[in-house]
Amino acid sequence: MPPRMVKVGVVQATPELFDLAGSVARVCTWIATGAAAGCELLLFPESFIPCYPRGLTYDATVGQRTASSREQWLDYWTNSIEVPSPHTDTIGRAVRAAGIFVAVGVTEREPTGGSLYCTLLYFAPDGQLIGKHRKLKPTGLERYLWAEGDGSTLTTFATPLGRVGGLICWENYMPLARMAMYQRGVQIYLAPTADARESWQATMRHIALEGRCFVLAANQYVRQSDYPERYRTALAEAPDIMSAGGSVILSPLGEVLAGPLWNAEGLLTADLDFGLLAKSKLDFDVVGHYARHDVFALTVNGQPPLQHIEFPPCNE
Secondary structure, three states, X not given: OOOOEEEEEEEEXXXXXXXXXXXXXXXXXXXXXXXXXXXXXXXXXXXXXXXOOOOOOOOOEOOEOOHHHHHHHHHHHHOOEOOOOHHHHHHHHHHHHHOOEEEEEEEEEOOOOOOEEEEEEEEOOOOOEEEEEEOOOOOOOHHHHOOOOOHHHOOEEEEOOEEEEEOOHHHHHOHHHHHHHHOOOOOEEXXXXXXXXXXXXXXXXXXXXXXXXXXXXXXXXXXXXXXOHHHXXXXXXXXXXXXXXXXXXXXOOOOEEEEEEEOOOEEEEEEEEOHHHHHHOOOOOOOOOOOOOOOOOOOOOOOOOOEEXXXXXXXX
């Protein structure tokens, strides 16, 4: 039997910043675009709904909060997404119409208490929201906005497309978090991010080589002019291009299959040849013959077992 081939897509796009309904609508449009391109799996960037608020300070001063920072927080909080909600139902209907597996980066608003989380949502091709991952450690000033996730959402799915899981942005610098993904046998590793540095490409390539997995990295393309007028004064000294992108798709041997894409919106696609997964294990297997289980062991508090997901027919 020939190795399985899976066509995947990575969306590099601009959300409707600080606009929940508008960002959901853009997600739905890109889902249709990905399906039209033949994608079976589609990845969106970190916090695509309602945006990654790059460049805003929220008047962060140790020991002090301001009225304006609370107004900015309210704006971001109001436009963040509850899970589940009518907005996730809207995305689910778009996914069902497309009949593809979709992962979307969002800022999630918890209905009880109201904390925000940087979250990756997973939708099966029938439109069902099958799970989520909350970022374990927000970076820098992100900690002012987002609460921390825990091991209970270090989720990996066994699907007809392969084993799918991933981490968000600088979680990918956490060796034990990566290992938690590898020990579930991840084959399609998702890495939504807000990091548009050239050095991020090296990180993604390292993960592909280390995990012997396909890596999909998605980032937003955002200009200063994309922000609502109410934030223009605060961003007056910011560069015109706030996030240049750098989305990319890599093979288990670290080869670039598509991208990186810079300074534009676009859809990257690649055909994943699962024969490469086996070939790559000849000389290195991070959880197999290179693991030294007699020396090392990793225990992850609360990590769920591999979740098996079947794709039932999608009836319109």
